[in-house]
C-alpha cells in the first residue's frame with residue numbers, strides 16, 4: 199500500500215493521466231457483468247469486466263490509443279513500430295489507422311494466425327520474427343533504431359499504463375458498493391499497474407491480486423527478490439501474457455500496490471474458459487481466463503465466502519481450431 203509521500207505522488211500522477219486519457223475515441227465502456235453460475239458454485243459474488251468486448255477483442259486498444267494520440271506531429275510522421283504477441287499489435291494497428299499513422303509490428307513466429315490477420319486487415323505491416331516475445335521485442339527495438347519509427351511498448355510506458363488504467367476507473371464507477379478484490383491477469387504488468395494505481399489511490403482497501411501463468415510468472419519472481427528478473431524461458435499457451443520480464447514502470451507501482459500474486463496451470467485456464475462460457479456464452483482466450491482461474495484458486499485456498507470479487511476477462515483472441523484442445527483439457531481439470 200502507498201505509505202510514503204513519493205509513492206502517493208506517483209499514484210496521483212497516474213490517476214490524473216488515467217482521468218485525462220481520451221480512450222473513448224476508440225475503446226468502449228465494457229459491462230461489469232455478474233457471473234451467476236460461478237458466483238453460486240464459489241459462494242462469492244463474481245463480476246466479470248468484459249474487456250473481450252472491445253473493438254479488437256481485448257483491452258489493449260486503450261493503452262495503444264492513449265500512447266499514439268499523445269505523439270507529436272513529427273513522431274506521427276515517422277510512424278510507429280512495436281513488438282507484440284498479438285493483442286497489443288491489433289490495438290496499435292487500429293489506433294494507427296484511426297490517427298493516420300504508419301505502423302509496423304513484429305510478432306513471434308508462434309502468434310496465432312488470427313492475430314496476424316487482425317493486424318494485416320487493419321492496414322499495418324506484420325513482421326514475423328523470433329520464437330517468443332523476447333526475441334520479437336529485441337528485433338523491433340533494432341528496427342526502431344534503424345528506421346526512426348517510434349517504439350510503442352505493449353506495457354512498459356506510462357501512457358500505455360494510464361490507458362489500461364481506465365478499466366479501473368470504469369469498475370469503480372460501475373460498482374460503488376462493497377468490493378473485496380480485483381483479480382488482474384499479468385503479462386508485462388501494464389494492465390495491473392494502471393488498475394492498481396487508480397484503485398489504491400481511491401479505494402486502498404480493495405485488494406489487487408495479480409494472476410500469472412505458471413509458465414510466465416515474472417511479477418511473482420520480481421516481487422520475491424525485490425527487483426525485476428528475467429525468466430530463462432516462458433511457456434506460450436497463454437500467449438497474451440508470455441513475457442519474461444515485468445516492465446520497469448509497471449514494477450514501480452506493483453512493488454507497493456499489488457497485495458498478492460497467484461499462479462495457475464494451463465489446465466486451470468482451460469477449465470476457466472469453460473466456466474466463463476457457461477456464464478456468458480462467450481469464448482475467452484487462455485490469457486483472458488487467467489483472472490477467473492485465479493479467483494477459483496483463491497477461494498479454494500482461503501475458503502472465502504460472501505465476498506465481491508471482480509475478474510478482468512481480458513481478451514477473446516483464440517484460434518477456433520485450438521478449442522478442441524481447450525475442451526479436452528478443461529475436462530481433465532477437476533475443479
Ligand SMILES: *Cc1c(COP(=O)(O)O)cnc(C)c1O
Nearest residue numbers: 285385386387388389438512513
Ligand atoms: C496483454 C494481455 C494481458 C496482460 O497485460 P499486461 O499489461 O501485459 O500485463 C492479459 N490478457 C490479455 C488477453 C492480453 O492481451
